[in-house]
Amino acid sequence: MLNSSPEKLEVLLVEDNPGDVRLIVETLKEGRREYNITVVKDGEEALSYLKKQGQFASAKRPDIILLDLKLPKKSGLEVLKEAKSSEDLKAIPIIVLTSSSAEDDMANAYKNHANCYITKPIDLDKFVVTIQSIEDFWFTIIKKAK
């Protein structure tokens, strides 16, 4: 199982809201394993990171991606589409974590092979519980592809 390996899990967090970034990073820091969390603030940066372009030439391949949908420059949906149609990147699990609970957004995300779709709860405590659930499920139980 994942938690038997001592290596740090590489997490790419694509999020432009600084409050959300802080909360997610702090929750994960107090979590049950160690992470290398990289934060990028828009969709273009996310794709450059994944493709190791420019300043991200030495970027590590993420084990998992937490992706907001409403992002500057390039939307989360566009990032999702590009990543899931790339032979090299499509095996990386992408968790869509968004404030949107619109049916359309959800349907589009699943259609474009999001691994799961989670609506950010407005309540702070619930938000933390949600992050902890993601951690429990995706970072300790799930088998990632190398």
Add this chain to the structure above:
Amino acid sequence: MKPEHTILLVEDNPADVRLIKETFKDFKISNNLSVAKDGVEAMAFIKKEGVFSGAPRPDVILMDLNLPKKSGFEVLAELRQIPVLKRIPVVILSTSDSEQDILKSYDLHANCFVTKPVGLDEFIKIVMSIEDFWLSIVKLPS
């Protein structure tokens, strides 16, 4: 009362079926778990063919890989080609731990890959985590 979620379990091992069924029965959110015992049955259920003409559309599919008649990989590949149905989340629950099976599952757009633990308690714990995560945290397409 109508159950909140319909789950399709595709599994040929009767002991695993029983354990998963019992765990789901105890879950805090009402749910309806249907079982298909091989890949052919699974596809018929999803496409509402033959005896499954009145089958509900599953909100989430829990599927083994090693199945009679049609493998889990084949079911996954077929399902992902069908408009509308392709967005149903598929959780792979397999005894396999091989890197090749994990990669192939994700390449075929499995939503996640979980290895069945050998110990009984561990197995129950994992099934409970799957329930918690997929039925109460995740938004499922309707």
